[in-house]
Amino acid sequence: MEQDPKARLLNRRAILRSAAAGAALAGGSSLTAAAGNPDNLPPNNPDWSKSLGAGVDARPYGKPSPHEGDVVRRHVDWLTASTESSINFTPLHELDGIITPNGVCFERHHSGVAEIDPADHRLMINGLVDKPLIFTMQDLKRFPRTNKIYFLECAANSGMEWRGAQMNGCQFTHGMVHCVMYTGVLLKHVLGEAGIKTAAKWLMAEGGDAAGMNRSIPFEKALDDCLIAFAMNGEALRPEQGYPLRLVVPGWEGVMWVKWLRRLEVGDQPWHTREETSKYTDLMADGTARRFTWEMDCKSVITNPSPQAPITHGKGFTIISGLAWSGRGTIDRVDVTLDGGKNWHPARIDGPSLPLALHRFYYEFQWDGSPLLLQSRAIDSAGLVQPTKTELRAVRGTNSIYHNNGIQTWHVLRTGEVENVEVS
Amino acid sequence: MSRSPSAAAVLLAGLLVVAPAGAGDFGLGRQATPEEIAGWDIDVRPDGQGLPDGKGSVAMGETIFADKCASCHGDFAEGVGRWPVLAGGHGTLKNPRPVKTVGSYWPYLSTLFDFIARAKPFGDAKSLKSDEVYAITAFLLHMNDIVDADFELTRQNFTSIRLPNEAQFTDDPRPDTPGLDEGTPCMKDCKVNVEITMRARALNVTPAASE
Numbered sequence: 001m002e003q004d005p006k007a008r009l010l011n012r013r014a015i016l017r018s019a020a021a022g023a024a025l026a027g028g029s030s031l032t033a034a035a036g037n038p039d040n041l042p043p044n045n046p047d048w049s050k051s052l053g054a055g056v057d058a059r060p061y062g063k064p065s066p067h068e069g070d071v072v073r074r075h076v077d078w079l080t081a082s083t084e085s086s087i088n089f090t091p092l093h094e095l096d097g098i099i100t101p102n103g104v105c106f107e108r109h110h111s112g113v114a115e116i117d118p119a120d121h122r123l124m125i126n127g128l129v130d131k132p133l134i135f136t137m138q139d140l141k142r143f144p145r146t147n148k149i150y151f152l153e154c155a156a157n158s159g160m161e162w163r164g165a166q167m168n169g170c171q172f173t174h175g176m177v178h179c180v181m182y183t184g185v186l187l188k189h190v191l192g193e194a195g196i197k198t199a200a201k202w203l204m205a206e207g208g209d210a211a212g213m214n215r216s217i218p219f220e221k222a223l224d225d226c227l228i229a230f231a232m233n234g235e236a237l238r239p240e241q242g243y244p245l246r247l248v249v250p251g252w253e254g255v256m257w258v259k260w261l262r263r264l265e266v267g268d269q270p271w272h273t274r275e276e277t278s279k280y281t282d283l284m285a286d287g288t289a290r291r292f293t294w295e296m297d298c299k300s301v302i303t304n305p306s307p308q309a310p311i312t313h314g315k316g317f318t319i320i321s322g323l324a325w326s327g328r329g330t331i332d333r334v335d336v337t338l339d340g341g342k343n344w345h346p347a348r349i350d351g352p353s354l355p356l357a358l359h360r361f362y363y364e365f366q367w368d369g370s371p372l373l374l375q376s377r378a379i380d381s382a383g384l385v386q387p388t389k390t391e392l393r394a395v396r397g398t399n400s401i402y403h404n405n406g407i408q409t410w411h412v413l414r415t416g417e418v419e420n421v422e423v424s
Numbered sequence: 425m426s427r428s429p430s431a432a433a434v435l436l437a438g439l440l441v442v443a444p445a446g447a448g449d450f451g452l453g454r455q456a457t458p459e460e461i462a463g464w465d466i467d468v469r470p471d472g473q474g475l476p477d478g479k480g481s482v483a484m485g486e487t488i489f490a491d492k493c494a495s496c497h498g499d500f501a502e503g504v505g506r507w508p509v510l511a512g513g514h515g516t517l518k519n520p521r522p523v524k525t526v527g528s529y530w531p532y533l534s535t536l537f538d539f540i541a542r543a544k545p546f547g548d549a550k551s552l553k554s555d556e557v558y559a560i561t562a563f564l565l566h567m568n569d570i571v572d573a574d575f576e577l578t579r580q581n582f583t584s585i586r587l588p589n590e591a592q593f594t595d596d597p598r599p600d601t602p603g604l605d606e607g608t609p610c611m612k613d614c615k616v617n618v619e620i621t622m623r624a625r626a627l628n629v630t631p632a633a634s635e
Contacts, residue, residue, distance in 0.1 A: 212542030
């Protein structure tokens with residue numbers, strides 16, 4: 001690490017405070033990274049180069065360096081009435097690659113985190129089946145397993161931005177998304193054990209939490225690529241992600257990925273549950289509302305620089321980094337603009353390009369220190385192009401809450417500070 | 425893959441501690457007993473499937489609501505603080521700030537019954553008796569001017585109640601924004617002028633970083 005982390009954190013907080021207070025440094029001096037403690041810099045040898053460090057097992061379950069203490073989920077206090085029925089946000093501006101570490105995957109609970117002893121967890125299948133069944137966790141792990149990397153995005157991601165720019169930070173504008181590798185079994189294998197009756201058209205998935213979260217899923221999707229997952233990124237699901245069992249509904253809105261999954265009911269009609277009628281329906285300007293809006297649209301965002309991650313190195317070679325994803329396939333291309341959409345440049349997608357997974361893109365350029373209006377625009381394998389917010393509002397108005405995949409604009413000031421803006 | 429075991433086999437399976445394996449390719453799981461299913465299978469559909477026996481009046485619901493619900497939702501379901509408003513809001517769905525309630529927005533009454541039975545009261549879920557769920561549901565119908573004060577909701581009359589906004593729900597028409605089939609996106613000289621029209625920092629709603 002080339003700078004003292006404590007100083008770096010303080011510097012970052014100072015930057016955030018100045019941005020939050022609206023005390024723009026425009027025209028003033030550029031933001032600079034903290035210089036570090038000279039005692040630890042060449043030609044001196046820091047303490048960690050001289051004394052013994054901790055031995056093995058000092059941290060039996062490893063955690064990030066304490067200097068990464070700012071890399072945490074955060075919630076927005078005024079957004080919800082209680083933390084038990086609420087959401088927090090993945091710190092996208094602190095992450096790279098396409099995999100989200102388990103501990104910072106955003107949380108959305110409707111009645112808090114169910115704490116479940118796996119020995120006491122059961123999955124029931126009933127309804128239009130030949131034989132209603134109950135599975136233990138051990139039973140479920142005896143089905144053939146599969147490993148898949150998928151993004152999970154809450155339908156309300158970017159929902160606060162429908163009426164205009166609100167949140168100064170990609171964690172808050174776009175952080176209701178994560179991407180991990182799931183280990184689980186195909187839902188169709190588990191359903192098959194019960195013997196599905198021919199009238200089956202819908203499946204209701206229900207959680208074992210105090211919300212009993214339930215959603216209707218069309219049977220074609222259930223038999224296609226849905227998984228019942230018990231692991232993420234190689235280890236058991238985290239409690240806040242549904243331990244010991246969750247549904248995986250690739251490419252579709254996160255609320256359908258029922259956590260703490262305890263029951264599947266096969267039926268011939270949808271149930272029209274609370275989370276698919278009162279919520280997670282999209283109110284249009286004309287007063288009608290769209291229901292069963294399952295697929296997540298083609299979307300991207302620049303994660304660095306962004307309001308929580310300003311440019312602190314001044315002008316010169318600069319890396320723009322971001323994420324793109326689509327619920328309809330892979331990302332074919334991401335374009336980046338530096339001038340608010342006058343001219344676009346193809347970005348470089350780096351790392352795996354997997355269907356229904358996050359894609360990492362980079363665009364490198366020489367920054368001359370002048371203000372920038374940064375945007376990214378994704379195009380997916382289905383040929384869909386990420387729309388502008390103006391285009392979205394023209395079709396849907398500003399009351400729909402869900403499925404906002406509009407192009408995000410970051411204004412980079414001469415100082416390196418970044419703010420969330422909208423442009424003509 | 426559908427195979428129907430004989431009635432005798434089903435009965436036998438229900439009695440065994442280690443029941444015969446599942447009907448599919450893997451032979452995993454055991455048969456769920458009727459008692460096990462009855463305890464968990466509480467979902468209710470718009471056509472009334474899943475409704476338990478029972479009944480509850482508006483008056484009974486008013487008492488239960490005041491005791492178990494009003495601290496968050498208000499005595500008249502008007503909502504306290506940021507907790508959900510459950511009544512009113514009629515005619516507001518086209519407004520800049522629509523008020524989406526059971527009466528103004530929800531399409532089906534069964535949703536209310538299903539949700540209360542599984543998730544309410546907040547923090548004491550699945551504690552209400554069926555009659556209490558019927559009664560709270562009846563009270564909320566009355567608060568939304570859908571039934572009179574002397575109404576009693578029962579399993580028998582449940583599906584005769586329709587909510588006013590049902591017809592306003594439509595299926596998903598997406599994609600509803602342009603794709604490549606409507607032209608490749610512009611790459612060069614796409615706009616003449618670009619102006620900043622709105623700044624988030626002006627709204628001062630960004631939470632501070634954790635200290």
